[in-house]
Amino acid sequence: MANIKSAKKRILVNETKAARNKAIKSKVKTYVKKVETAVEKKDAATAxxxxxxxxxxxxxxxSKGVYHKNTCSRKISRLTKAVNGIA
Known part of the structure; x- marks a missing residue:
């Protein structure tokens, strides 16, 4: 455990940021899963x-800095490709 006040604060701030990032990543995964299940069912409209x-x-x-912009582009590209593959 840290002894210096600023180090203690950094630990608290990092925990807060990690929790926020985890929540955002979880939300993204949920939306991605919805697309993937729609693609599996071959439901173009829902997908x-x-x-x-x-x-x-x-x-x-x-935009919040949770993912790198190239990671975002790659995820979007793969999902779009999967959805377009249905039709």
Missing amino acids: AAALKEAIAEINKAG
Whole structure:
């Protein structure tokens, strides 16, 4: 355990940020899963709607610094490719 006051504060701040990042990543994974299940069921309409929501969540996570912009682009690209593969 840290003895210096600033080090103690850094530990608390890092825990807070880690919890926030974990929550955002979990939310993104949920939206991605919705798209993937729609793709598995070959339901184009649901997949397209879920894709739109997933893209928004992925971009939000990227803008907040949870994901790198290239990671966001890669996730979006793979999901879009999967949805377009249905039709």
